[in-house]
Amino acid sequence: MLMRMADDSVDPAVQALARARSVSGSQSRRRAVKPTHYSGAAPDDRDPGALGRILDDWARSHGYSHRLAVSALLDRWEQIVGSEVAAHVSVGEYRPTKSGGTVVLTADSPSWALQMKYLKDTVLVRIEEEVGPGVVSHISIVGPKESSRRAGRLRVRHGRRSPRI
Structure with missing residues (x-):
């Protein structure tokens, strides 16, 4: 079945093809094993999470x-x-402790610091709801730094009043 050329020789390409066919025919092809059961619609371990x-x-x-x-x-x-409280009170620092952590809140005025002292327990409950339990166990509230009243050019010394004119 090989093709012969005009000079009675066999074409080398045809010989190579015949060899390849004979070698591949000698090896049996294995079919893929089909699974005996299918996954179905129920979730299983192979489903993506x-x-x-x-x-x-x-x-x-x-x-x-x-x-x-x-x-x-x-x-x-x-x-x-809430946006109104967040505009005046910010989280200044977080200090980890054994029982959770302490959040230091910084208020921009003494009145907001006092208001946050009243709301401390409510804010602690909201933090646990939003972030999770055990993250914050204590809230510390600080107000703004007060201006230091040190000696200056116009300072009255020793608590005396200025002379009346």
Whole structure:
């Protein structure tokens, strides 16, 4: 069945093709094994997971969950306390402790500092709802720095009044 050329020789390309066919025919082809059962619509171990859940599990296993919770507190401060309070009170510092952590809130006026002292328990509950329990256990509130009244050019010395004219 090989094609012969005019001079009764066999074409080398045809010979190579015949060899390839004979070699491949000698090896039996294996068919892919079909699964005996199908996955179906119910969830199983091979289904992809939700990215948020996967990242939460990874952060928890690598010890980043507490840092992420503190970052969430700083990021969601306006949602936690509302826009009016957030305009006058900001998160100044977070100090980790054994029982959770202390958040230092900085108010822009003494009246807002006093108002936050009244709202401290409510804000603590809102932080636990929004960020999670155990992240913040105590809230410390500081007002603005008062101006220092030190000696200056126009200072009255020793508490005396200025002379009357």
